[in-house]
């Protein structure tokens with residue numbers, strides 16, 4: 399097995415498999431130069447077949463999406479047979495499992511999580527991306543109980559911008575908007591708003607608003623837009639669900655209005671901050687120092703090299719050192735990154 403993973407074995411110690419998506423295996427790993435834990439998504443190009451473009455879509459999208467509630471891509475390694483994506487590790491697992499084990503979440507815990515989801519989605523929309531597969535399985539919890547959005551294989555960045563219509567019917571049926579399953583052309587951001595309505599319902603109730611083993615009756619329920627309203631729901635949350643789960647996208651709440659909706663701001667007092675907390679234009683001086691000293695190159699050379707954002711071993715070392723710094727650990731490397739030119 400080791401020779402298969404030799405491309406990354408120089409810098410990562412592979413640990414156990416932590417999950418597998420359709421055509422990918424995800425393993426926990428340790429980044430040897432910093433000691434940080436990462437998740438490595440491993441795909442076999444032959445097995446991917448027609449799905450290879452989805453992976454390229456995901457990689458390209460993740461290179462442009464830098465947000466504290468979006469899983470960070472650190473590095474991409476491609477060999478003749480494999481693609482490895484080195485990703486931010488989330489020790490808390492899937493939000494889906496968290497809801498199941500708690501049965502359902504309280505109004506305020508749902509609000510805390512839902513504000514983070516809206517923050518990530520609003521940020522994506524501001525950059526012209528629609529996720530198109532929003533569901534609790536694609537939201538992970540990190541060690542600080544923060545949510546991280548994953549799986550950008552279906553996300554779309556319509557050429558003509560967010561108003562451009564999309565056509566491919568995709569994502570998971572139970573979370574899919576009526577216009578999407580009706581096979582009509584649709585606006586990606588509007589479909590994401592519907593999916594967030596289904597997500598909020600799942601957080602507050604522990605079950606889905608539209609569910610049926612038979613796909614035909616599931617579609618009929620979604621198109622009807624009718625769902626149960628359990629008596630434990632607060633008046634405000636019922637009002638918000640009504641505005642999210644509007645069958646006609648014309649009447650659906652927009653993400654801008656969502657940021658300051660009264661249920662969203664209750665207890666918090668402030669609208670959702672959707673801008674990224676990550677500073678992704680200025681390079682961190684402490685990290686440059688550590689990397690340039692360690693690689694025995696000038697700071698200028700290091701700055702120039704880092705600014706190419708090649709998502710190689712150097713990009714990974716930069717992001718992981720920065721993560722160490724922001725979580726108050728020493729900005730130190732344990733071995734040379736042998737790949738520096």
Ligand SMILES: CN(C)C[C@H]1CC[C@H](N2C(=O)NCc3cnc4ccc(-c5cc(Cl)c(O)c(Cl)c5)cc4c32)CC1
Nearest residue numbers: 416417418419424437485486487488491535548549550
């Ligand atoms: C859609 N589901 C079924 C697939 C599962 C695959 C395993 C996942 N996982 C765990 O099960 N436990 C721990 C765990 C910890 N850190 C992770 C970090 C990143 C990713 C990740 C990121 C992206 Cl961008 C992506 O595309 C994919 Cl597939 C995975 C998964 C992690 C993870 C959860 C989702």
